Amino acid sequence: MSATPTYDDLSGTWTRLHRLSHLQSIAGWDQASNMPPKGNEARAAAMAEMAALLHRMRTEPKLKDQLSRAEQEPLDDGQRANLREMRRQWRASNALPESLVTRQQMANSRCEHAWRTQRPANDWAGFVENFREVLACGREEARLLSEQTGLSKYDAMMDRFEPGMTSAHVDRVFGDVRQWLPGLIRDVTAKQARDAVIEPVGPFPTAQQRALCEKVIGILGFDFQAGRLDVSTHPFCGGVPEDVRMTTRFNENEFLISLMGTVHETGHGRYEQNLPRDWLGQPVAEARSMALHESQSLSFEMQLGSHRGFVDRLAPLVAGAFGDQPALAPHNLHRLLTRVKRGLIRVDADEVTYSLHIILRFELEQQLVDGTLALEDLPEAWNARMRDFLGIEVPDDARGVLQDVHWTRAAYGYFPTYALGNVISLQIWRHVERELPDLEAQMERGEFAPLYDWLRERLYRHGRKFTPLETLERAIGEDRIDPQPYIGYLRAKVAELRH
């Protein structure tokens, strides 16, 4: 007989949860990328039913006792970490009643589905009708999680995505950035206006864009035998680690946004595809935290994807896809990818302005969750900050408050993980450059394997064995999120652009 019978029993429960969640993930991906509109009501009902079922399994009364008894069993380190993560999930689920879970799932599905047409139609009034219920559920969730964890309401929401992170900590990392970055951007933009960068001339047919994206994803080491690329309104990386579903969207007048968006998702996809295989199905095998996840997507998009060595490889593929033109020469392509350009859309933003898009959302969603900002005042609050941070006027809600999918799903507390991911990606990147002194030369030769091996060995393979900060320490020997490499990088980049 096993020496860890209760742990084994729990492990079996989480395997079942994982398998059923697999169906939920695929149905969610399908909802975003395939489902015809009349299918949504039935899909929403099906997914709400499953959410309730999973919730019921995670809140089974016997789990409480089992979790305590398993802690007395002779577990190894991996099992102990796994048990810790089981308890974490169990605790979060027990804070919420099943009725709220079902109600929330239905509200989110309905809001997200309608948003797909409301966004292009610039229909804020229509959006609010569904969003009111999403927000009500989200606030109720925040209240219950706050009661249970003792954290503030917003911090309790953020803790779902980034265990241990608080808004005070985010403020410490970004408080300073918020002050000096807007001025810097104004200067750089003025300087750049006098620079010559050649714009690519379209159209860029969708079929060629798709083929190009798939080629680039292949270079980035994504395993197409265990994943796919499809199209959705809002790009994301979903599915399951064994079958990763990335999405993008195409616009025939522009190809760089979709291409770099795909490179971004590939950073997520590779993390998922390289999680510890022996533990798949257990909580300890999931990606550690969303900031670490975003550190991967953002470093793929910004450090790797805009690297001269990478752009040198990219340029002939791009010219091959769309025909040669001056804009697609490596030097110009690199400038297109690295220029600073104040814009309305977060996912299209460059690495310098990106954090301001996040800080805007971070500030607003704290107020939304706390109830200090009324729903009706949200568009104006958004537009005021865009003016303040980036000096641009928001012409319509489609390109303003309606642009992101996150709030339709009540994913409050998620946005800060992008900005933290940005900071972490620079910490990691600086460290990698020190540990792999040949990195620059290797990348210029198109040799990415040493980098990929490093990431797998030092980050991906740990899953959730350690806390987020312990994981960072294992990877780079630092146990805190340090904004200095990020700040230094921005300053250097801006200096380079200004000269």
Place this chain on the structure above:
Amino acid sequence: MSATPTYDDLSGTWTRLHRLSHLQSIAGWDQASNMPPKGNEARAAAMAEMAALLHRMRTEPKLKDQLSRAEQEPLDDGQRANLREMRRQWRASNALPESLVTRQQMANSRCEHAWRTQRPANDWAGFVENFREVLACGREEARLLSEQTGLSKYDAMMDRFEPGMTSAHVDRVFGDVRQWLPGLIRDVTAKQARDAVIEPVGPFPTAQQRALCEKVIGILGFDFQAGRLDVSTHPFCGGVPEDVRMTTRFNENEFLISLMGTVHETGHGRYEQNLPRDWLGQPVAEARSMALHESQSLSFEMQLGSHRGFVDRLAPLVAGAFGDQPALAPHNLHRLLTRVKRGLIRVDADEVTYSLHIILRFELEQQLVDGTLALEDLPEAWNARMRDFLGIEVPDDARGVLQDVHWTRAAYGYFPTYALGNVISLQIWRHVERELPDLEAQMERGEFAPLYDWLRERLYRHGRKFTPLETLERAIGEDRIDPQPYIGYLRAKVAELRH
């Protein structure tokens, strides 16, 4: 308080079953049309977990008592029919232990997935390794269902797809056909060999084929707001009534097979899309039986799709898709669609030879289920019958015993429903011609609405309110499957070809 509390409770249980089955259906469609190969083990495990869960819900001990008590409640006709169908599902589930359900789901997923590459590789030996377990599970299922129903093992399997149908009945319908059809086909084929029919010249690009198929499906009244067309190894119609997922496959050297295959699936799709909306989620709202389902797909493919009026509409679309060529003129296209051509592949077969492909499978699978045919002897038994029935040699298993997906899923008893569907489709068609005297003229003008309305009103909208034969009687006033219209049609067709 409701006057039917127990019935309402049961209805709630079946709504939950329907919602969870929705996720299973979409995951199954995805498995066949999207999933990358390395995703299969995890998918199979997820779907087996769900199959076990659904089975557990359908065999909950309290259901027995609830079903009895609900029968005492004051139900209307629809509710009573619904309760009858609940009991039917409950009884079938209770015949099988959960362990068999899980084992079978895993075996089928593995076999089907491997078959996708084993078929093109002509790898019978590899196939048998997985198929042995599929067959073992299927035989065990047949034994248990037989014990419970008192039917023979094969009939118990067939009853899952066609309630009330027996192999003796199938023999009565087809016994005669089996005798005279092979000779007739030999004569016709010899005659046709001297006829001139112009073969279309390819290639036929996949993108154009797909666009053509979508156009034709639209003419056939399929609602693309509530369904899709995708690609899979073996064409099927899946998904849920609110979101119907049809699949086809493309071959750039040939377009008619895929086009007519899509027309076939559209017959299924329209049935699903026109099931009684008010009852969706309850068993009574499902399509009545597989023979009735196949009668719709086969009449779309063969009576409607090969009708001169329809072909006249089709021809310019085809020429528009691939460029004009003599083969695509209406007259020649009609001959291509209606010629009798002995071939190796069932799904490509014309309406005259089709039944022989089915009878072959019907005979072999009865022996497989009974255990009177050893797995090792199956390819030779297949090939011998092809020689006997159609006078052709099977060059390899890829075009022989490995061609169908059904046996990988232990769907024994399904094939006869195709042949019965063929017979029923002619019965219905003859009746429609009498009831809609303008049908011929309408179709030649491209007016299909009167036909579609008739089908919805007389067949689709009943769902499972009545038994299969009662449903047939509601539609055409005949309460039995009568092969005479089918036989008459074949003879007339053959006579026309011969003259």
